[in-house]
Amino acid sequence: MRLVVLGGGGFRVPLVYGALLTDRGEGRVDEVVLYDTDPARSAAIARVLADQAAADPAAAPRVRVATDLDAALHGADFVFSAIRVGGLAGRAADERVALAEGVLGQETVGAGGIAYGLRTLPVVDHIARRVAAVAPDAWFINFTNPAGLVTEAMSRHLGDRVIGICDSPVGLGRRVARVLGVDPGSAEVDYVGLNHLGWLRGLRVDGRDVLPDLFASTALLEGFEEGRLFGADWLRSLGCVPNEYLHYYYFNRETVRAYREAALTRGAFLHRQQDRFYARVGDPAVPALTTWNAVRAEREATYMAENREAAGAGERDEASLTASGGYEEVALALMRAIARDERTTLVLNVRNRAALPGLDADAVIETPCRVDAAGAHPIPADPLPGHALGLVTTVKAVEREVIAAADGASRARAVKAFALHPLVDSVSVARRLVAGYTEVHPGLGYLR
Structure with missing residues (x-):
């Protein structure tokens, strides 16, 4: 089977490849195609994968780097997407603009998530159209954030063949x-x-x-x-x-305060860290996998550090730092269930159909699904309590305003998306956020 990885130069791609190395079953993935808009990053990650494969090169999936999207997609059985439009510099800018207004800039939640979605949706819309045209039988596994929003937007072109995953x-x-x-x-x-x-x-x-x-x-x-x-x-x-x-x-106030007091926001920290990583691994004399492992350990140890500081929760425990079975294992289990009909139950991002009362059939939700060769089937769920349903329906309405803003290149719909979010406390703030994000992200100039 052929797996195409969009965002093939992404830092966490070796996790996916490592999961594939554990699979020895019939019909396993035997070719991985890395596609990225930055060839230098793909080349760096290919070096890490080569080090991973060195222990058993005969059984390891072949790795190929592609620079043309359609050529990469041709013949794909599965497409895994972990792209980051605007890179980590964009994430850091999202945080700065939001925090300057006193609101959260986290990449999937609140103002930062909306900004990330607005610049990502035009790109993933194009990708979905190309997958439908070039590889209509492929299954699309989405890890691109904001994962639920992106999966719902892509489902308009790919239907139930796009499935979102998350390790949370x-x-x-x-x-x-x-x-x-x-x-x-x-x-x-x-x-x-x-x-x-x-x-x-x-x-x-x-x-x-x-x-x-x-x-x-x-x-x-x-x-x-x-x-x-x-x-x-x-x-x-x-x-x-x-x-x-x-x-x-x-705990929004406490978290925003911790973010504002931090020496570096999460995005700025990762931007600095990963720039150093890719520069180092670009040197053939540097051991790629050893370097990647060290950087990953630092990354995991500092995950959600501001939240833990705000809560007085201390450092991450050893079990969380060393546990395996994150999104890469979910992706592998999903592929095996579909390709081999190895039936399993996984928590996935899929269209609701009639699983969760209170949301319509096309709303993408995160819920346990039975997975088989025909795809993912959401298991009927008990209704959410009122406080949770209210939050879910409000955030879903915001997601759909973001999609409408991207579809219609509408600045007014973008302002509405920000203003309706529970973590943005003023229409005036929403307007300033759109202005601020448009200034730092030229790609958002499409909003009129």
Whole structure:
């Protein structure tokens, strides 16, 4: 099988390739095509993949670098997308503009997520059209952020053949299972919402929901990352465990203050770190995989540092830093289920159909799905409680305003998207955000 990776020069591509190296089954991926608009980055990542393959070169998928999109897509069985329009410099600019207005600039949540979406949607719309024309039988696995928004926009061209993935729900489920002493592989999660806006409502083992055991013990509640991040009292009040990204909503003032006081925003930190990485790995004398591993360890240790500081949650625990099974494992399980009919259940971003009451059939949600050779089928979910449904429907309305703004090149719709978001507190601020983002991102000049 041929896997095409869009954003093939991205830093986390070796995670995907590493997962592929563990697959020895029939019909496994035997060719990986890296496509990136920056050939130097693709070449650097290809060096890392070559080091990974060195342990067993005969069994490792072949790697090819492509510089033409249509040529890369030709003959694809699966397309994996992790592009970043505007690069990390764009992410850092998103943060600066938002924080100057006193609102959150995180890349998937609030003003930063809207800005990222506005410059990403025209690009992914073109990609979706080319996939439909050049590789209509390919399955498209989307990891490009904002993942739910991008997946919904692409589904208009690719239908149910585009599926969004994220590592947050699986990571949350595993952390809760571990603190309860449960084998994560045997636990069935009741999780639903939007990407980066969902709640773990149950964890069933042999048909019994063990999540009440968590809420009965303060020690257990404070024994994993989300428990320390949100606090035992708040989790008990909710009666569920929120995705870590909901910290931006529930503790917005504290998080914005921590971001404003940080020496570097997350985007600025990663921009500086990865510029150094690609410059180093461009030197053939530098050991590519060793360098990548060291940079990845630093990256993981500093993940959501501002949120942990705002909550007084301390450093990330060792289990979270060393655990495998992130989005790359979700991607591999998804491909195996479709290509080989190895039926499984995964939390994915798919069109709702009729799974979650309160949202229409075309709304992309994040929810457990049964996956087989015919694709991903969302499992019917119990309704969300009022507070959660209100937040989900509001953010979904914002996502659709972002799509409408991109489709119509409409500055007015862009202002509306910002103004309607729960984390942007003024229409005047929304207008200044659009002006500020248009100034720092020339590509947003399409908004009229």
